[in-house]
Amino acid sequence: xxxxxxxxxxxxxxxxxxxxxxxxxxxxxxxxxxxxxxxxxxxxxxxxxxxxxxxxxxxxxxxxxxxxxxxxxxxxxxxxxxxxxxxxxxxxxxxxxxxxxxxxxxxxxxxxxxxxxxxxxxxxxxxxxxxxxxxxxxxxx
Amino acid sequence: xxxxxxxxxxxxxxxxxxxxxxxxxxxxxxxxxxxxxxxxxxxxxxxxxxxxxxxxxxxxxxxxxxxxxxxxxxxxxxxxxxxxxxxxxxxxxxxxxxxxxxxxxxxxxxxxxxxxxxxxxxxxxxxxxxxxxxxxxxxxxxxxxxxxxxxxxxxxxxxxxxxxxxxxxxxxxxxxxxxxxxxxxxxxxxxxxxxxxxxxxxxxxxxxxxxx
Numbered sequence: 001x002x003x004x005x006x007x008x009x010x011x012x013x014x015x016x017x018x019x020x021x022x023x024x025x026x027x028x029x030x031x032x033x034x035x036x037x038x039x040x041x042x043x044x045x046x047x048x049x050x051x052x053x054x055x056x057x058x059x060x061x062x063x064x065x066x067x068x069x070x071x072x073x074x075x076x077x078x079x080x081x082x083x084x085x086x087x088x089x090x091x092x093x094x095x096x097x098x099x100x101x102x103x104x105x106x107x108x109x110x111x112x113x114x115x116x117x118x119x120x121x122x123x124x125x126x127x128x129x130x131x132x133x134x135x136x137x138x139x140x141x
Numbered sequence: 142x143x144x145x146x147x148x149x150x151x152x153x154x155x156x157x158x159x160x161x162x163x164x165x166x167x168x169x170x171x172x173x174x175x176x177x178x179x180x181x182x183x184x185x186x187x188x189x190x191x192x193x194x195x196x197x198x199x200x201x202x203x204x205x206x207x208x209x210x211x212x213x214x215x216x217x218x219x220x221x222x223x224x225x226x227x228x229x230x231x232x233x234x235x236x237x238x239x240x241x242x243x244x245x246x247x248x249x250x251x252x253x254x255x256x257x258x259x260x261x262x263x264x265x266x267x268x269x270x271x272x273x274x275x276x277x278x279x280x281x282x283x284x285x286x287x288x289x290x291x292x293x294x295x296x297x298x299x300x301x302x303x304x305x306x307x308x309x310x311x312x313x314x315x316x317x318x319x320x321x322x323x324x325x326x327x328x329x330x331x332x333x334x335x336x337x338x339x340x341x342x343x344x345x346x347x348x349x350x351x352x353x
Contacts, residue, residue, distance in 0.1 A: 033278045035332045036270045038339025040281045061285040 004098035010068035018057040028121025030113040043113035065103035069110035180232045188242035198319040209243045253331040261324040269331040281336040
């Protein structure tokens with residue numbers, strides 16, 4: 001099975017690896033995991049006063065597809081508003097990277113991570129958000 | 142636990158089924174017909190019943206090994222060389238079912254996962270694959286970061302010892318959780334064990350890389 005060149009590019013040259021200050025008021029952190037494969041993924045966003053995501057970082061310990069999915073998401077969310085970023089679907093990620101069916105769950109993990117980061121940011125700034133992270137699970141099945 | 146087992150053992154004795162070959166009476170779960178000695182199809186029983194061990198987290202592994210190898214000897218292909226195709230096929234199905242049961246029960250992580258699945262089907266339909274507790278992920282992230290920084294065999298050995306010690310602690314706690322029928326607690330511990338197991342694999346790979 002051949003992986004797409006987009007996937008290999010993100011895996012070999014991951015964008016935005018690193019971390020930001022967890023406690024900063026303008027930083028939202030999402031930490032998610034897939035115990036079945038032992039993957040753990042941290043995705044962070046830094047939001048400016050206009051509500052635009054001006055920086056994003058990730059750190060993923062997992063397979064190539066998980067690394068590529070999270071790398072892609074950090075690239076996509078930069079410059080978006082928090083709400084726009086919340087609309088990213090795992091299917092978009094899977095399509096862009098041409099993930100094989102057995103790796104779809106990696107894109108689900110990346111969607112869960114950005115949603116969790118947004119929830120964390122909104123929690124810090126006192127905005128409530130009822131969007132359930134679990135919804136993305138349905139999309140993958 | 143004993144009650145459950147006694148139940149399933151009774152049930153196995155009570156539900157007599159006809160042998161597919163001679164139609165003689167047959168205890169459900171029997172490998173061979175006691176009348177005509179034909180091998181039977183695998184019974185729809187759980188792995189514990191299949192290997193004749195008590196359904197519990199603590200398993201007597203040497204006894205499990207003996208039981209498994211004894212059963213596999215009875216199913217050895219040489220014994221079926223001159224048998225009809227149907228008997229050959231059934232003996233292979235039995236051997237596969239026994240392998241599945243043995244592979245699951247001999248490994249503590251797979252056993253814990255399976256036991257949560259058996260006991261917690263109603264309360265935890267997803268099994269232990271959702272992380273309810275962020276501290277498990279924080280721990281996993283910290284462990285993996287530490288491993289990534291490790292650049293000497295001494296450091297790797299220390300990490301391996303720490304991880305092994307944590308695994309032992311989790312196994313002890315798992316045993317208590319299952320004994321106390323605390324399925325949700327057992328599930329969380331199983332999730333943690335999955336990350337620790339993965340970590341051990343990563344440490345082994347890191348050692349191999351350092352030696353290469």
